[in-house]
Every structure is written in structure tokens, then in C-alpha cells.
Amino acid sequence: MRRIAVFLLCALLGVIPCLGAELSVPGLDELWQEAEGYGVEAGAGLDEGLSNLFSDGAAQIGGLLRASLTTALKLMAVVLLCALAQGVQPQGEGLQPVTIAGALAVTALTMTDMAAMIGLGRETLGRMSAFSDLLLPVVAVLTAATGGLTGAAVRQSATVLFSQLLLTAMDRLLIPLVYAYVAVSCAHAAVGNPGLERLAGLLKGAATALLTGLLLAFVGYLTASGAIAGSVDAAAVKAAKLAISRAIPVVGGVLADASESVLAGAGALRGTVGAAGLIVVLAICLGPFLRLALQYLVYKGTGALCAAVAQPRLSKLIDAIGGAFGLVLGMTGAGALILLVSLVSAMTAVTA
Amino acid sequence: MMEAARQWLLGVLSVCLVCALADALMPKGGVKRVGQLVCGLVMALAILAPAADFDLAGGQRWLEDYLAGVGRRENELEEQVNMGMKTIIEERYAAYIVDKAAGLGLSCAVRVTCEPDGEGLWLPVRAELTGAAAPEARAELAALLEAELGLTELAWTAEEGAA
Numbered sequence: 001m002r003r004i005a006v007f008l009l010c011a012l013l014g015v016i017p018c019l020g021a022e023l024s025v026p027g028l029d030e031l032w033q034e035a036e037g038y039g040v041e042a043g044a045g046l047d048e049g050l051s052n053l054f055s056d057g058a059a060q061i062g063g064l065l066r067a068s069l070t071t072a073l074k075l076m077a078v079v080l081l082c083a084l085a086q087g088v089q090p091q092g093e094g095l096q097p098v099t100i101a102g103a104l105a106v107t108a109l110t111m112t113d114m115a116a117m118i119g120l121g122r123e124t125l126g127r128m129s130a131f132s133d134l135l136l137p138v139v140a141v142l143t144a145a146t147g148g149l150t151g152a153a154v155r156q157s158a159t160v161l162f163s164q165l166l167l168t169a170m171d172r173l174l175i176p177l178v179y180a181y182v183a184v185s186c187a188h189a190a191v192g193n194p195g196l197e198r199l200a201g202l203l204k205g206a207a208t209a210l211l212t213g214l215l216l217a218f219v220g221y222l223t224a225s226g227a228i229a230g231s232v233d234a235a236a237v238k239a240a241k242l243a244i245s246r247a248i249p250v251v252g253g254v255l256a257d258a259s260e261s262v263l264a265g266a267g268a269l270r271g272t273v274g275a276a277g278l279i280v281v282l283a284i285c286l287g288p289f290l291r292l293a294l295q296y297l298v299y300k301g302t303g304a305l306c307a308a309v310a311q312p313r314l315s316k317l318i319d320a321i322g323g324a325f326g327l328v329l330g331m332t333g334a335g336a337l338i339l340l341v342s343l344v345s346a347m348t349a350v351t352a
Numbered sequence: 353m354m355e356a357a358r359q360w361l362l363g364v365l366s367v368c369l370v371c372a373l374a375d376a377l378m379p380k381g382g383v384k385r386v387g388q389l390v391c392g393l394v395m396a397l398a399i400l401a402p403a404a405d406f407d408l409a410g411g412q413r414w415l416e417d418y419l420a421g422v423g424r425r426e427n428e429l430e431e432q433v434n435m436g437m438k439t440i441i442e443e444r445y446a447a448y449i450v451d452k453a454a455g456l457g458l459s460c461a462v463r464v465t466c467e468p469d470g471e472g473l474w475l476p477v478r479a480e481l482t483g484a485a486a487p488e489a490r491a492e493l494a495a496l497l498e499a500e501l502g503l504t505e506l507a508w509t510a511e512e513g514a515a
Binding site: 177262 | 355357358361362365368369372375376392418421422423425426430432433436437439440441444445448452471473474475490501502
């Protein structure tokens with residue numbers, strides 16, 4: 001009996017995607033091709049994809065950590081040399097040549113990493129944007145086929161708008177802000193002007209506030225417009241059902257049968273595409289996230305260790321550079337979050 | 353908008369640096385106090401400057417463009433889903449007609465064309481049937497389809513090689 005029940009369940013699960021295939025979805029084949037490029041097969045489950053991602057992450061983390069620790073050791077060597085030089089230098093007022101040299105050395109050592117990480121964050125956002133150009137129209141068509149027409153249009157438009165806004169903000173405002181933050185932090189470490197420290201704090205705060213504001217605006221808009229669009233869609237579906245019930249019995253039967261099979265099929269396919277989309281977005285982010293997060297943690301840790309052996313200005317500079325990596329991590333995370341929130345919202349939208 | 357924000361931030365940054373430099377160079381006493389007041393005023397001006405030329409109409413236009421884009425996308429999606437549904441429904445009607453024809457002992461291939469009624473329902477308006485059938489059987493099938501589907505336009509094409 002149990003075997004029959006399992007067989008029937010498998011048969012039902014097998015039938016639903018076939019019904020979904022009845023509705024032609026432009027761009028679906030290209031989407032699966034692109035997803036296969038990231039190692040995600042059509043119909044792969046979310047758990048399986050997440051498990052693969054976890055394995056990939058675990059395999060990468062050792063090499064990335066070694067690379068980050070190499071820079072940390074160089075930074076600690078600079079700080080220790082500065083501490084030794086400071087010990088033999090007579091104490092005095094005004095500018096300290098050792099501190100200036102130390103600040104410049106720390107900045108020079110980290111600028112290659114900084115440029116590479118900013119490039120990595122920008123490239124990751126670009127790849128996510130290119131993938132979303134394929135993913136969002138497909139998800140929108142499938143959501144529209146399940147009855148969420150207005151919601152699908154609003155969700156796709158808002159996601160594209162906010163993703164573009166983030167990319168533009170990153171290129172024109174956020175990356176210059178990060179560079180300015182590092183430059184002002186370096187200047188503060190060199191000359192010790194408290195105004196520069198406050199200015200660095202202002203720059204970091206501005207970048208953080210901009211990213212937070214963008215994400216809050218996106219989530220707020222998506223929630224509010226989704227609620228409104230959901231009620232509009234629900235009313236439209238109800239009206240369509242009423243119209244079908246008033247049609248000639250045979251015609252009504254054919255229409256209801258076709259609508260139900262499209263609804264069920266598109267719903268199941270939307271779940272499959274959405275899950276694959278989530279895994280691909282996470283796969284795009286995995287490597288860059290690990291690299292940025294490790295850089296962030298290693299720099300913060302190095303800053304804390306240096307504070308114990310050297311003067312606080314240099315350790316603050318290392319900490320500030322770690323904070324700059326944190327900002328780049330935040331920008332990349334914001335891009336991923338916009339796509340993930342949009343996908344989850346589309347997958348959970350229920351109208352019919 | 354992003355360019356304006358960038359210009360504003362660069363402006364504030366420049367003013368901050370100039371003020372910090374001036375503060376460091378000014379001699380202590382009354383001159384420094386007046387200088388700090390002037391620096392404070394200049395910084396306030398730099399921060400508040402964008403409020404003076406805030407383009408409200410531009411923002412409204414941008415919002416209108418965005419909402420028009422959402423409307424266009426909604427129409428595109430509706431069109432895509434409707435066309436997909438039309439194809440599926442036409443196939444269902446065709447399968448139904450083939451089934452009914454088989455019930456009358458006819459073997460034929462059917463192609464149905466649908467059009468939306470006032471409420472957006474896809475109703476069959478024309479069926480093209482290909483196959484051999486006697487005139488009585490055709491008339492019987494036509495009457496059945498008119499009664500059950502409201503289909504009045506049937507076009508029969510004799511199958512090649514059929515009598």
C-alpha cells in the first residue's frame with residue numbers, strides 16, 4: 001500500500017512540471033543553460049544545491065585564509081618595526097616621522113588588496129545583474145501565469161530598478177567614498193588630527209546609511225506594493241473564475257481544466273526556477289563573500305593584535321581598512337539580498 | 353541624481369579639509385574664534401546647498417516614467433500569458449472535437465481558432481477539420497459542437513486520397 005502511495009506521489013510530482021511545460025516561457029532554456037554553467041542542474045533541489053555550496057565553501061576557505069594571513073603577517077611586521085623605531089626615537093611634539101612612514105607603509109601594503117576586493121565586489125554585482133536579466137523575466141512570466149500578474153510586473157520592475165540603482169551608486173558614489181574613507185583614515189594615522197577621524201567616520205557612516213536606506217526602501221516598497229498588487233490580482237482571479245462559471249458548461253469545463261493545469265504547472269515550475277535561481281545567486285556570491293569576509297576578519301583581528309604592541313593610530317588604520325572591506329562586503333551583500341528577497345517574494349506569492 | 357550626490361559629498365569633503373587647514377593655521381585668540389564661526393557657516397552652506405536647487409519636477413517625471421514602465425511590463429506579461437493560454441485552450445478544444453467526432457465514427461484532425469469574449473474568456477470561433485466524412489455525419493457533428501461549444505464556423509477539408 002505504501003509503495004503504491006509513494007508511486008502515486010512520484011507520478012504526481014512528475015506530472016506537474018510537464019503541465020508547466022505546456023505554457024511556453026521565453027528565455028527558460030537560456031536560463032537553464034546559464035544555471036548549468038554554475039553547476040546547477042534543471043530540477044535540482046534547494047537542499048542539494050545548498051549542500052554543494054557548503055562543500056565548495058569548505059574547500060575554498062583554507063586557501064583564502066592562507067592568502068589573507070600572509071598580508072596580516074606583513075602588516076604586523078610593519079607595525080612591530082614602527083614600534084621598535086618609536087622606542088629609540090626621542091619623544092617630542094608635532095609630526096612623528098615613524099608614524100607617518102608606518103601609516104604610508106600600511107596603506108601601500110593594503111592598496112593592492114583593496115583594489116582587488118573592490119574589483120571583485122563590482123564584478124560579482126555585474127555577474128548577478130547579468131544573471132538576473134535572464135532570471136527575472138522568466139520568474140515574472142511564471143508568477144503572472146499563476147495569477148499574480150500585477151505583482152509580477154511590480155516585483156520585476158522594482159528589482160531591476162534597485163539593482164541598477166545599487167550598481168550606479170557603487171560606481172559613482174560608494175567606491176569613491178570607500179577610497180576617500182581609506183585616504184582620510186591614512187591621513188589621520190599620519191598626522192593625528194581628530195577632525196580627520198570624525199571625517200572618516202562621516203564617510204563610513206554615509207556609505208553605510210546609503211546601503212541601509214537602499215535596502216530598506218526596496219524591502220518596504222516590495223512589501224507595500226506587493227500587498228496592493230496581491231489584492232488586485234486576487235480580485236482579477238476571482239472575476240475570471242466567476243466568468244468561467246457563467247460560460248456554457250462544456251466551454252467552462254475546458255477553460256477551467258486548462259487554467260488549473262497551467263496554474264499548477266506554472267506554480268511548480270516557478271518553485272523549481274526560483275530554487276535554482278537562489279542557488280545560482282548564492283554560488284555567484286560564495287567565493288567573493290568568503291574572500292571579502294576573511295579579509296575583513298583578518299584585518300580586524302590584526303588591528304586588535306597590533307593595538308596591544310604598537311601605538312593606537314596604526315592599529316586604528318588597519319581596523320579602518322578592515323572596515324573598508326566590510327563596506328565592499330556590504331555592497332555585494334546588498335546586491336545579493338535584493339535578488340534573493342525578490343525571488344523569495346515571487347516564490348511565496350499566492351493569488352489563486 | 354547620483355552625480356549630484358557625488359558632487360555634494362566632494363564639496364562637503366573639500367570644505368571640511370579647507371576648514372581643518374584654516375583652523376590649524378589661524379593664530380589663537382579672537383581671530384581663531386571668528387575664523388571658526390566663518391568655517392562653521394561655510395560648512396553649513398556646503399551641506400545645505402543641494403536643498404536650494406532640488407529638482408522636484410525631475411523627481412516626479414522619474415516616478416511617472418517608472419510607473420509607466422511597470423504598466424508596460426504588466427501589459428507584456430498579460431499578452432505573453434494570454435497567448436500561452438490561447439494555444440493551450442485551442443489544443444483542448446481540438447482534442448474535445450476529435451473525441452466527439454470519434455464518438456460519431458469520424459476520424460479527423462482539428463485545428464481550432466479562439467477569440468476572447470467581452471470577459472476575456474477564450475471561446476472557439478472557428479474549427480478547421482481535415483478528414484473524410486459523409487455530409488450527414490458532418491451536419492451531426494456541427495449541430496453537436498454548436499450546442500456544446502457555441503461553435504458555428506466549421507471548415508472541412510477532405511483528406512488527400514480520401515473519397
